[in-house]
Amino acid sequence: MLTRPCGPHALLVEVDDAASARALAAWAREHGVAADEVVPAAATVLFDGVPDPAALVAGLADWEPGAAPAAGEVVEVPVTYDGADLSFVAEAWGVGVDDVVAEHAATEFVAEFCGFAPGFSYLAGLPHHRAVPRLDTPRVRVPRGAVALAGHWCGVYPTASPGGWRVLGTTDAVLWDERRDPPAMLPPGTRVRFVPR
Structure with missing residues (x-):
């Protein structure tokens, strides 16, 4: 998992694939990660409106890649x-x-x-x-x-x-x-x- 700052209050996280991006985004929402928006894409997740990017990076260490997101309707x-x-x-x-x-x-x-x-x-x-x-x-x-x-x-x-x-x-x-x-x-x-x- 690679993280890149996108300005002072956003962070782009690179993951392996779209399923991993969706899993990370779902995990972040479930765990109340401090971000105004969590946007998954093909192999990234954008966290926008982040008050403390360093704290977010530290918190993301708890995510386990490969964990399958819950199936939707x-x-x-x-x-x-x-x-x-x-x-x-x-x-x-x-x-x-x-x-x-x-x-x-x-x-x-x-x-x-x-x-x-x-x-x-x-x-x-x-x-x-x-x-x-x-x-x-x-x-x-x-x-x-x-x-x-x-x-x-x-x-x-x-x-x-x-x-x-x-x-x-x-x-x-x-x-x-x-x-x-x-x-x-x-x-x-x-x-x-x-x-x-």
Whole structure:
């Protein structure tokens, strides 16, 4: 675990991977670590609004890397598998389109961290041999609700935006709503199942 100061009141902690980052963030929240915000990412956790960075570094020594974070609730996301890249993914995986749909729907994903846009969760769960490359040239507009893959990640676009992920289908689920608490439908730790419709 490497720590780096980010100004006088923030600390960036580097860990091995996204699961470790989520585990550290969950541990820090459970143990009341003094920070205004705790933000996990792909291999880091940002502690912002830290009154005493040195005390935080000392306190983090109690965290045990490898401790699994508690599993969150399961959220089912209905999907119409009609995406522009479904055939590409089938060819990349060496299977038929129906097999892609079946495997994607059978996978239990976990939201590791949020980023890119409000409500966009990076979902882990695909085996690394199922990783697919991003588009060479991103699309100017990916529709709201697009369910897509990039590398070994899965994600759902909460709003229409440019994007380079491979689109498998679409959902009408609302990924971000400021009237909810939390506003993100899939906060870190949420288990996610995609349900074909």
